[in-house]
Amino acid sequence: MDYELLIQSISNRVPINDNEKKLITALLKTRKLKKKNFLHQEGDIQQHVAFVKSGCLRSYSIDKNGTEHILQFAPAGWWIADMQSFLNVTPSGISIDAIEDSEAFLLNHTDVEQMYIAVPKMERYFRILAERSLATFQQRLIDALSLTAAERYTNFCKRYPTLIQTLPQKYIASYIGITPEFMSKMLSQPMKKG
Amino acid sequence: MDYELLIQSISNRVPINDNEKKLITALLKTRKLKKKNFLHQEGDIQQHVAFVKSGCLRSYSIDKNGTEHILQFAPAGWWIADMQSFLNVTPSGISIDAIEDSEAFLLNHTDVEQMYIAVPKMERYFRILAERSLATFQQRLIDALSLTAAERYTNFCKRYPTLIQTLPQKYIASYIGITPEFMSKMLSQPMKKG
DNA sequence: TGAAAAAGTTAAGATAGGTTAATTGATATT
DNA sequence: AATATCAATTAACCTATCTTAACTTTTTCA
Numbered sequence: 174m175d176y177e178l179l180i181q182s183i184s185n186r187v188p189i190n191d192n193e194k195k196l197i198t199a200l201l202k203t204r205k206l207k208k209k210n211f212l213h214q215e216g217d218i219q220q221h222v223a224f225v226k227s228g229c230l231r232s233y234s235i236d237k238n239g240t241e242h243i244l245q246f247a248p249a250g251w252w253i254a255d256m257q258s259f260l261n262v263t264p265s266g267i268s269i270d271a272i273e274d275s276e277a278f279l280l281n282h283t284d285v286e287q288m289y290i291a292v293p294k295m296e297r298y299f300r301i302l303a304e305r306s307l308a309t310f311q312q313r314l315i316d317a318l319s320l321t322a323a324e325r326y327t328n329f330c331k332r333y334p335t336l337i338q339t340l341p342q343k344y345i346a347s348y349i350g351i352t353p354e355f356m357s358k359m360l361s362q363p364m365k366k367g
Numbered sequence: 368m369d370y371e372l373l374i375q376s377i378s379n380r381v382p383i384n385d386n387e388k389k390l391i392t393a394l395l396k397t398r399k400l401k402k403k404n405f406l407h408q409e410g411d412i413q414q415h416v417a418f419v420k421s422g423c424l425r426s427y428s429i430d431k432n433g434t435e436h437i438l439q440f441a442p443a444g445w446w447i448a449d450m451q452s453f454l455n456v457t458p459s460g461i462s463i464d465a466i467e468d469s470e471a472f473l474l475n476h477t478d479v480e481q482m483y484i485a486v487p488k489m490e491r492y493f494r495i496l497a498e499r500s501l502a503t504f505q506q507r508l509i510d511a512l513s514l515t516a517a518e519r520y521t522n523f524c525k526r527y528p529t530l531i532q533t534l535p536q537k538y539i540a541s542y543i544g545i546t547p548e549f550m551s552k553m554l555s556q557p558m559k560k561g
Numbered sequence: 562t563g564a565a566a567a568a569g570t571t572a573a574g575a576t577a578g579g580t581t582a583a584t585t586g587a588t589a590t591t
Numbered sequence: 592a593a594t595a596t597c598a599a600t601t602a603a604c605c606t607a608t609c610t611t612a613a614c615t616t617t618t619t620c621a
Contacts, residue, residue: 234513236513237513240513244505244509256498256501256502256505257505260498293487293490296494297483300494303497305454307497310501310508311504312451314507315428315436315438317511319431319434320430322607322608341567342568343568350511351609352609352610353570354570354571354572354608355607356569357570358570358571358608359608516577536599537599545578546579548580548601551600551601552578552601555600
């Protein structure tokens with residue numbers, strides 16, 4: 174049932190045998206999301222972590238002026254969740270929706286804990302993922318504090334050459350922390366530095 | 368040898384017995400740092416993760432204008448490392464130094480891996496730490512993109528009421544992403560919103 | 562296929578926060 | 592205790608980015 178991507182993601186980090194694969198995949202539920210549908214909405218408690226099989230999700234928060242700030246894009250092969258909400262079992266300010274028609278595997282708290290019991294190696298897998306993701310967000314914070322918008326844009330293009338092709342420009346603006354209007358102006362200018 | 372703080376930090380998240388405590392503490396090396404001394408310097412490969420026993424460390428990067436951006440403060444009881452460098456075994460742009468005379472436990476790559484073998488639960492401990500830290504950095508990025516300097520300052524005061532007492536104001540400015548001059552101006556004004 | 566919605570563009574005017582530089586106050590160190 | 596270094600303040604001026612708003616282009620879907 175199309176577990177290939179996920180099994181790849183896991184076995185790239187920790188070796189697992191066929192039995193372990195079965196134990197893991199047995200816990201997964203599948204969820205289809207039409208474009209613009211929510212996986213998780215601000216104010217709700219995030220019940221699941223999601224692994225994207227196909228399509229693309231995004232997480233974002235909306236500030237008091239109504240401006241969206243995109244925290245993460247999750248194309249196929251990526252995990253996504255409102256971790257603040259999931260970990261604290263409390264509502265937080267983040268929403269997750271589908272940028273295009275998508276399909277994802279879901280795990281709730283119980284599933285995850287059962288997975289750790291059935292296949293303790295999965296603690297290691299998720300530790301590695303969390304550590305890498307942490308390092309990425311640290312870098313992104315530094316970039317937000319020390320680079321110009323143009324530099325952040327070129328960084329984005331380098332790091333996500335695929336996404337740049339498919340995403341509406343205003344999503345990229347939101348991710349790098351500028352308005353669509355300024356992004357447009359920036360791109361029309363002869364592209365200095367960065 | 369003063370393992371109390373660390374043992375507390377671990378057993379708050381995963382239950383460990385006396386034997387496991389011994390296995391863990393056996394791997395620790397202790398390092399004293401005088402104020403302003405480096406634990407890790409930009410351009411070097413970070414060899415250790417550090418658990419602060421006493422004092423306070425900070426991690427920061429310096430941008431091309433020479434401005435410091437503080438990524439993290441680590442008072443007693445906190446872990447700190449240049450994760451980018453530690454995980455990729457590659458130099459990165461982050462430095463770590465002591466804000467006051469400090470003492471820390473250090474673990475290098477081999478130590479950590481040995482710890483996981485000797486006490487597999489430690490994968491869980493570090494998974495939990497990394498996940499929480501990730502959630503914190505995600506929130507901080509959102510704050511950087513959506514709040515004013517004054518709002519970020521009040522957030523900081525709420526979240527770290529102890530640090531605010533002891534830290535030079537310019538470090539707080541650097542952490543919340545503004546210049547010391549602007550911080551000074553901001554604090555002298557009748558403190559609107561936030 | 563055509564109307565409505567969404568995305569992107571342009572431009573004028575506004576502002577949060579930065580820069581520079583000079584001044585004062587606080588802490589180290591001899 | 593005196594001097595040198597570091598931290599904080601103030602103020603004038605500057606700029607990257609935002610806001611608003613009107614317009615054009617592209618996409619969606621009835």
